[in-house]
Amino acid sequence: MFRRVAIIGGGAAAATLLSEMLERQPPQPLHLDWYTGGEASARGVAYGTASERHLLNVRAASMSMFAGKPRGFLDFVQRDDPAIAGTDFLPRRRYGDYLEAEVARALQQGNAHGHDVNIIPFAVDALVPERDGVTVIHGEESRRVDAAVLALGALPPQPLPGVSTAALDCGRYVVDPWRLLAHRDAWPEPPRKVVLIGLGLTAVDVLLELSARWPQTAFIAISRHGLLPEAHLHAAAVPADDSAELIEAMRDAPDIRHWLRLLRETITQHGSEWRTIVDSLRPHLPGLWGELPLEQRARFMRHARWAWERARHRMPPQVREALTALEQGGRLQRQRGRMQSVEVAGDAVQLTLVRAGQTHTLTADLVIQTVGLNTDVRRTQHRLISQLLTNAHIAPDPLGLGVLSDTDGHLQRDGAQETPTHWPHVFAIGSLLRGTLWESTAMPEIRQQARHLADQLLTG
Template identity: 75%
Template structure:
């Protein structure tokens, strides 16, 4: 058992691990330092939104923090409103309420079980892992731990290549949409808004800003110009023949073959979404069996299609976005953004589509290109330090850091015995590692690992 553990990160993954650890009764007292980076405990970016327009993209019944208590979130919300069903898509701020309540409960339990817990609302600047301890550095202060866990979520977004320094300085180019959505607004409200990206982040931006700025018109650009798929109104029965599909995929770790197997299963299944969802628990195993060139191929050609099929909009969100399109307030365009420059008091975008150059003007451009997990291309101080000092090994496809199956981080072709990660940074070793159902499984396994004698 590691008696002194440091958890670094203040979002849902850290909160879940903390709750798993403090809910147990290990043979010895646990010293836990939780470095949260500041902000509301547990909410992070995803559940820090206060907007009722921002809904969970997973049904309430599947959003428990705890792998061993599957009704956790549902029980929490039904205490206030028994009419809520497990199939509902609830506002994300309600999930934030749940996280905060569970953190408070875990801290109480920790005190009751005699654990020594410090909640430190600071960002960690550096880590020095050694074979028998990890030194955690926060400003002037250094504290030792037997083991440390990185629960940093996604890294801060970086501007796309081709965005000029003038465009960035003009404040008309928004690299990170969340502070804008949190109510900073813009005065006067822009009329022509361009979004780069068409995934779930872009959908959140559209839901919020179309309401805040009723006269604004939106153009959303992506390589394929397609929105995420939608969940069906009623939850479909699970796909039945999953074992045979997984077995066939295992036998032929080739991305083209997998695509045809999934398509074939979807043709036979009642609803293609159930086939996609049925692969979820098997994805880390399948991903691990896929050779690196095949993973790279997936990233180049299929990632966009998989993401839009797997990360879907709730039916209500889908209806709102469809209404924006029908009233002409939202247009979708296919293209690849090559450059964004300042042009007078607006921005000019240069795009290519099928080899042809096109330009368009916008009052405001918002980058909504999804999670940044490329540890080689980040200004996150802790991650830069870990990469520069070769304490971690970047994933070759820019999907976080290399890790073993139990989350131990790799360096120099070995693993650290005492440096772990949970959540998004493990995407390169698991692919399916960013949403709560997977994070709760990881938290349970990691708590077992950290407390094992």
Template identity: 75%
Template sequence: MFRRVAIIGGGAAAATLLGELLERQPPQPLHLDWYAGATAAPGRGVAYGTRSDRHLLNVRAASMSMFAGKPRGFLDFLQRDDPAIAGTDFLPRRRYGDYLEAEIVRALEQGKAHGHDVNIIPFTVDALVPESDGVTLIHGEESHRADAAVLALGALPPQPLGGVNAASLESGRYVMDPWQLLADAANIHPPPRKVALIGLGLTAVDVLLELAAQWPQTEFTAISRHGLLPTAHLSRATAPTDDGAELIASMRDAPEIHRWLHLLREACAQETDWRPVIDSLRPHTSGLWHVLPLEQRARFLRHARWAWERMRHRMPPQVLDSITGLEQAGQLQRQRGRVQSVELVDDALQLTLNHAGETRTLQADLVIQTVGLDTDVRRTRHRLVRQLVTNAHIAADPLGLGVQADATGRLHHNGGSWQHLFAIGSLLRGTLWESTAMPEIRQQARNLADQLLGD
């Protein structure tokens, strides 16, 4: 058992691990240092820090418990205030943030009763040095020791797409962090007339809903390779007609992307709707990813990732209605194409798009990059991660999906694996593929707590 554990990161993954650890009663009390960063609300992180009721969870309430051992956790929290809320509802993410905060308070009380000592440190860890008997953590001029450390850093800061020139970045008209823009949008006067979004996933949908409400006269153009919106959940939850065991077994027997797509198409054709088939894979995704050889993983990323993300990460039906409403009102247009370049021309940005061999241009007063998570540790400006990679304390996943680790989150370095350095959440995508949403994170937190406490 590790007695002094450092958790680095201020989001839901860190909060969930904290809750798992403080719930237990190991033979000796724990000392936990939670480096939550400079945030007013530790635990909410990027996803649940929003105060907008337009931003809904994309997972039904019944599946959003923080803890693997308490599947009704979020629902019970909600129904205490409003018994009419159903497990199939899609609630505002703000409410999930409230739940996280309430669970952190409860965990701290419980931890105190169990004799654990918890220190919430409002600093960012700048560097970390793993040694044979523990780790040293450095923030500013200070350094602290721990027996073990867990990286719960979420996704890395976004990088500009290739082809965006320096003048565009310097102009302030090219936005890489859409969440910061949403926080500041009410103070932007006058609002931009034309806004272009690059990327059309769930982040783009969030940004569109919020900005279209705040800037009703603005015209939005959303660009993606296929110009398609994310798919939507059905209004009624459905269960698959079987448990998918046969499909999973066939996929395991033939770990080859072309074959898997064929099997999935066949399975979907036998159901009245494809969604239950995709959902039935969820508990098996990391196992399937594990059996997939590296060159097949690369093939998946090149050819099937886009379709998988679109079917797997769905929006609530009411969000689809709102986005369709924006299109019908003429406030939103979708365009197909790859962005080749973004340049500052006079006082606006000019995007050059290519689709099916044809090139065209588009002008916008503001361009927002909404291309999804960046977890490529090989080219990041995240200070701690850069230091860890530069010093070969951690190793990059060969496909740029995060760090090399085992399935329990134990981190690898070039010569083997660390006994006392772990990760949870998005950085584990190279090992687990699906590793960003709460249903995966809560299971990781539980397994990690077992490891740290030597259960």
């Protein structure tokens, strides 16, 4: 049993793990150091938004914080409004309220059981893993713990290649869209034309908020294929079966082209709603991903990731209707293309795009990078991750999907690919494990990881 544990990160993954551990009744009191990084504890970036327009992309009934309490979130919101249904898509701020309430309850319960929880509103600067524990360093202070867990969420976004220093310095190229959305006075004069680079769920959130904030602004959204995420059905669809036959066939031949063919055939043969097939695969994705050779994973990332992401990470139907209204009203235009460069052009910025082998240019008052979460530890300026990489305490996933680990979350030392050596006392949870699990960013997966990791920490 690890009695002294450091949990590093202030978002939902860290909050869920902390609450899972305090829910238990271990034979000895725990000492938990929770390094929140100065952010609002529990909410993180995902649930820190105050906008009513930013909705959960999962129905309320599936958003419990705890694997053992499936109605947790639904019960929480129905106490205020019994009319809320489990099929509703609710504002993300309400989920942030729920996380905060559950953490407060867990802290109170932990205190009653004699556990010592120290909430430290600072970031960790360094970790020193050793054979029998970990030293955690922040500022001039260091603490010795039995185990440490990285629950950092997405890493700070980095500018895309091709963006000039002048474009960044002039302030008309926004790398972090959430910082822009959080400060309503960042642009006192609404821009006339805004270009978004990326068309995933981050772009959807940005479009919803800024189109309401700037009612006269026109938006152009650019991505490789120019397609928005798919939408959920108005009514929840239940899979006809568990897709056992499909999953077995995929395991028999771990090849991306073969898998895509199997998916198309299954949908066609069974006349199924494709969403139910995609959703039935979800619990099996970590195992299927683990069976793919590296070259097949790389092929998926190059050729199929975009299609999978827009089918898997869907938006609520009312959000799709709002975006359709923007397009029909002439305020939103979607374009295909790959951004090649962004340069300053007088009082504006100019983008150079490549589309079907041809070069095109766009001029805009403001460009916002909306490419989604960053998990590439090789390109990050995150202080702790940089220290761990420099000292070869962790190994980067070769495809930029976080860090190398085993399926239990033990982090792998760098230089140990031939005979992997994993730290017995250093773990990760959440988005940093995408390279190992692929499906590792949404609450249904994070709560399962938290439950499993709590079991390991309390029995290890």
